[in-house]
Amino acid sequence: xxxxxxxxxxxxxxxxxxxxxxxxxxxxxxxxxxxxxxxxxxxxxxxxxxxxxxxxxxxxxxxxxxxxxxxxxxxxxxxxxxxxxxxxxxxxxxxxxxxxxxxxxxxxxxxxxxxxxxxxxxxxxxxxxxxxxxxxxxxxxxxxxxxxxxxxxxxxxxxxxxxxxxxxxxxxxxxxxxxxxxxxxxxxxxxxxxxxxxxxxxxxxxxxxxxxxxxxxxxxxxxxxxxxxxxxxxxxxxxxxxxxxxxxxxxxxxxxxxxxxxxxxxxxxxxxxxxxxxxxxxxxxxxxxxxxxxxxxxxxxxxxxxx
Numbered sequence: 449x450x451x452x453x454x455x456x457x458x459x460x461x462x463x464x465x466x467x468x469x470x471x472x473x474x475x476x477x478x479x480x481x482x483x484x485x486x487x488x489x490x491x492x493x494x495x496x497x498x499x500x501x502x503x504x505x506x507x508x509x510x511x512x513x514x515x516x517x518x519x520x521x522x523x524x525x526x527x528x529x530x531x532x533x534x535x536x537x538x539x540x541x542x543x544x545x546x547x548x549x550x551x552x553x554x555x556x557x558x559x560x561x562x563x564x565x566x567x568x569x570x571x572x573x574x575x576x577x578x579x580x581x582x583x584x585x586x587x588x589x590x591x592x593x594x595x596x597x598x599x600x601x602x603x604x605x606x607x608x609x610x611x612x613x614x615x616x617x618x619x620x621x622x623x624x625x626x627x628x629x630x631x632x633x634x635x636x637x638x639x640x641x642x643x644x645x646x647x648x649x650x651x652x653x654x655x656x657x658x659x660x661x662x663x664x665x666x667x668x669x670x671x672x673x674x675x676x677x678x679x680x681x682x683x684x685x686x687x688x689x690x691x692x693x694x695x696x697x698x699x700x701x702x703x704x705x706x707x708x709x710x711x712x713x714x715x716x717x718x719x720x721x722x723x724x725x726x727x728x729x730x731x732x733x734x735x736x737x738x739x740x741x742x743x744x745x746x747x748x749x750x751x752x753x754x755x
Contacts, residue, residue: 450527451526453553454522454551454553454558454560455553455558470501472493472495473493474491474506475490476489476493477493486537487510487511488510489508490507491509492507502540503531506530510523511524511541524545527544545565545567546565547565548567550567550570552572553571553572554573555574557665558571558576558577559577560579566611567612568614569614575618575634575665576618577617577618577626578612580622583623584622585624588627589606599615601614602614618633627751628657628661628749628751631745634664635661635745635750636745637660637664638750639657639740639742642677644674644699645681645694646677646681646698651740657751657752659755661752661755662754663676671722671724671725674731675723682694688717689709689713692712692713698739699735699739712726
């Protein structure tokens with residue numbers, strides 16, 4: 449099993465330049481072009497310079513690749529991999545990671561590649577994404593289960609077999625759509641705001657969900673997003689009465705009584721709370737969470753289109 453530190457911001461990395469500054473030894477080596485580097489350790493390493501700067505035979509015990517001044521980096525330790533014949537870098541990495549491995553990100557927003565073998569992906573801080581590359585319908589089937597483990601990890605299984613396990617990885621990216629799993633974070637906040645302001649059916653609008661996620665992920669305050677949603681729905685000069693009636697209709701499925709409307713309007717109009725404060729309180733109610741099926745979303749995620 450390999451331990452893999454994998455840091456990538458999801459953008460296309462700069463190709464390795466061909467200018468060579470390298471060392472090829474029997475137990476270690478390195479390759480240092482201008483803006484990137486590759487280092488390795490191993491046993492009985494041999495080389496064919498005409499074919500590759502990398503070792504072409506022997507056993508690897510670690511491999512490190514850093515590109516574009518750290519924008520993309522991968523450090524693999526805890527391995528004992530016999531180098532396949534005629535191996536390229538990609539084939540070598542594929543040989544290393546074909547088993548059950550642990551992938552580690554850092555405190556930034558990391559992207560991981562989906563792999564086989566029941567790997568575990570540790571996102572660390574930030575909003576982390578696992579890219580599956582294929583269409584969601586080709587991967588997520590009726591047998592797919594997202595199980596929250598006691599340690600907080602999410603175990604993803606298909607046909608009873610563990611595909612991978614997610615630790616602080618908030619998003620799954622497919623070729624046709626993305627899936628937000630952080631229903632205890634920004635995805636849950638987005639879902640509750642949409643349910644309260646636009647109604648539960650709005651959660652099927654992948655663009656709406658994507659807009660909310662992108663704004664929260666970028667640092668927007670939850671109440672500012674709520675006010676933006678209310679302004680979008682009711683207009684820039686919406687009144688407290690219009691807000692209250694809208695929220696009561698969507699969340700409680702009723703029209704507020706005159707006395708209730710007077711009390712809530714008084715709280716806002718007399719400065720005891722803002723319109724976004726009231727909207728936030730109502731969006732957090734059990735009624736709203738039931739309407740949007742927050743429990744079901746927490747088990748299966750919510751689809752969105754990245755913005």
